[in-house]
Amino acid sequence: MEGDSVSRVYDVCQGTYYLLGRDPSLRELLGDQFIAIGEETVSGQHAVLQWRSHTESTDRITVLREALSPGEEDAPGASRPYLVDLSSTNGSLLNWSRVEPNVYYRLTSKDTLRFGHCRRDFVLMRDGGE
Numbered sequence: 230m231e232g233d234s235v236s237r238v239y240d241v242c243q244g245t246y247y248l249l250g251r252d253p254s255l256r257e258l259l260g261d262q263f264i265a266i267g268e269e270t271v272s273g274q275h276a277v278l279q280w281r282s283h284t285e286s287t288d289r290i291t292v293l294r295e296a297l298s299p300g301e302e303d304a305p306g307a308s309r310p311y312l313v314d315l316s317s318t319n320g321s322l323l324n325w326s327r328v329e330p331n332v333y334y335r336l337t338s339k340d341t342l343r344f345g346h347c348r349r350d351f352v353l354m355r356d357g358g359e
Contacts (some may be wrong), residue, residue: 245308249344250275270345272317278336280308310336310353319345 244262248255252273255263266275314321316330322343323334336342342351 244280246277246279248274248277266344266347266349268345268347268349270319271347272315272319272345274315275317275344276315276321276342277313279311279313279333281311281333282308312336312342317345321345 247262247264248259249264249266249271250273251266251268251271253265253267255274256265311333312321312323312328313333314328314330320330321328322341323336324341325343328334336353338353340353342353343349344351
């Protein structure tokens, strides 16, 4: 549709992780769990969107934004999406702020992601378009 700002919708609720990057050969290996971003400033294996049922900071994992937003439910065993930048060359943005590499960032509905210097925004939406 001309003028429509949505170029593509990715269903990222079917798997436990999704690799985002520029390397097209990963599509054959990962299928729908690879989201190709054809932009020079995006690394081959740039970031991961991973669903986890429970993540706490440890000596090997750092978690930021662990607290739920007001009104969010967190049933025991419920999976939540997290973003991890894989030490990409040009970084990742979460709501227009640069994320630290190799750190789990808990995502909430309507969070905006950007990878490298790509002009395309990725917005996390819940079922029903919330």
